[in-house]
Amino acid sequence: MGDFLKGSKFYPLQIVIDDREPQAIVDQILDFKNIIVRKERLPIGDYLLDSDLLVERKSVPDFCASVKDGRLFKQVAKLANSNVRPCLILEGKEKEFRETGFKKKAIQGMIISISLVFKIPIVRSKSPKQTISIMLQSYRQLTKDSLEDFRFFPRLKPKFRKSDAYFKQKVHILEGFPGIGADKAERLLRHFGSLQNVFVSPESELVKVEGVGKIIAAQMKKLLGN
Template identity: 35%
Template sequence: MQTPVISLFYDDREHAESIIVQLSKHDDLSLIKKRLTLGDYQINEWLIERKTLPDLVLSLCDGRLFSQIARLAESDFNVALLIEGKSQDIIEYKIHREALIGALCAISIHFHIPVIRSQSQTETAKLLYYCAKQLNHHTSDLKLTGRKPKRQKNRQLFILQSLPQVGPKLAKRLLCHFLTVEAVMTASENELIQVEGIGKKKAKKIRKILTASYY
């Protein structure tokens, strides 16, 4: 059986030729150069933003980092942040380690964006390939895993937390507002934005996932 080819899009402004050269060695990858509005790489429904450690530090110091992260988090895609480089790369930058750790924690916890670490472009290419393989497998064999709660209220909250950008607190507010899971699932965008924590973009994402065709 022939191995399926995975499409990996990369932004035409991404200056990392070594990464593309390494990725081009894989016969099961189809590299497609295009202008990406957000992110540097796109695999299925995922965007991967690549930042070198110096770029991360500079964007944190000049205030660009969290505005960029916010735009990524508000997109219709799932997003991951790939940070490339070694601590020696920023040894001359005047920034405390605690500031970097705090920023990465905020990105992971508040914006729900996973952070991937790489030491070089060669390692980045390997990580992107592994991500492509994992995401392709995940798409073709999607299963809901994890321990499922037994109490009815907890099961209802569990279901609602599968919606885009809906965590435990927001799931509870939705259930308190609409009273039933069915009412949440059938609510319009205008009805959803009446709930604290749901704006127009989030409401649109929720309705999109609920109404999209499987095929």
């Protein structure tokens, strides 16, 4: 965590992971120095990325088993009704489908139903490592952050106002809050106009700024003592 704690070069991403997910995957995510991980029981999905992306990870055996016992479409319905953008990652190789006894057309039918009826994108992955890469790439695409590398999340160069000699200092002050990088700090300042307006604004207003989700807004208000 050393590089992340310096707070000057890396964009912190917070991932909440369902406590039923394999520890091996959690350990791989922890290899990313700029990611904050919290484990808890999620009511929907398996991975919540910065309140911007909700991921349900299904291994091939679990996917097929959840079809048999009726869990799948109940879970998919909850994902579709979530306030966070959902995604389903189907993890496993082709041979695993054959081992479950499901016919290929049946699998395709279920995938089409989830994609078209529930409007939830399904992405295929061959391994946990690839699943993590897909999650990070999906988050990058969704939030439109200019990230060149999966391991490091370089922050955007702030475009300081020439008329505000203290704008850079104000950005640095906001960077002290968990989950706030230079780009989000600048967006907050440009949206609210001043530090005072940022600090007194309720969570419902803070989340209107691009990249500031419910978790980050709640942490800001908690640190401010409200």
